[in-house]
Amino acid sequence: MLLEYDLSDKTVLFPKNLHERHDAAIAACKYYADEEAQKKYKARRETLEKKYSFEAFGYSIIVPDSAEAIINEGKTLQHCVGGYADRHVKGKTTILFMRKTRKPGRSFMTIELDENGNMRQIHGYKNERYPHAKAPLQTFGWFIDAWQKWYRHGSRRGADGKPILEEEKTA
Numbered sequence: 001m002l003l004e005y006d007l008s009d010k011t012v013l014f015p016k017n018l019h020e021r022h023d024a025a026i027a028a029c030k031y032y033a034d035e036e037a038q039k040k041y042k043a044r045r046e047t048l049e050k051k052y053s054f055e056a057f058g059y060s061i062i063v064p065d066s067a068e069a070i071i072n073e074g075k076t077l078q079h080c081v082g083g084y085a086d087r088h089v090k091g092k093t094t095i096l097f098m099r100k101t102r103k104p105g106r107s108f109m110t111i112e113l114d115e116n117g118n119m120r121q122i123h124g125y126k127n128e129r130y131p132h133a134k135a136p137l138q139t140f141g142w143f144i145d146a147w148q149k150w151y152r153h154g155s156r157r158g159a160d161g162k163p164i165l166e167e168e169k170t171a
Helices: 018-033 035-052 067-077 080-089 136-152
Strands: 054-056 059-062 094-100 109-113 119-123
Touching: 018 080, 035 080, 035 094, 054 136, 059 136, 067 080, 067 094, 067 109, 080 094, 080 109, 094 136, 109 136, 119 136
Parallel strands: none
Antiparallel strands: 054 059, 059 094, 094 109, 109 119
């Protein structure tokens, strides 16, 4: 199977919204066949990296390098982001990865932004649907807030390419 979904997982086999999940899977499959879309994505990715790529406090925000990376993210974290790959590549939504800086290749959290840069959702493994899970914003809200403040104020970077964070003003 092209997407290699784990059909032994009940949330994959019996999704809450079957039509939406089906359409997302079909979109992901179509992406693999669309080489032109992959070429156009390269330019979009460069723009997204300038605006959203971020590293601070031991965490990073990374722009996916391909639709395949988004599909693999969904497989690894066992959630539906793979179905968003085509929409991300076409600019209809923005998918970003949150990583531990020391492990940039290891899936951790997935973020979706709307066209205005507002966060629609952030999810980790199985959308936090397991007994000891905590909501991502409950645990990492402080990091997400710092990142959003940075990109909303122009995504400023130093000569070394690292983000310039707003200094806390003291009275």
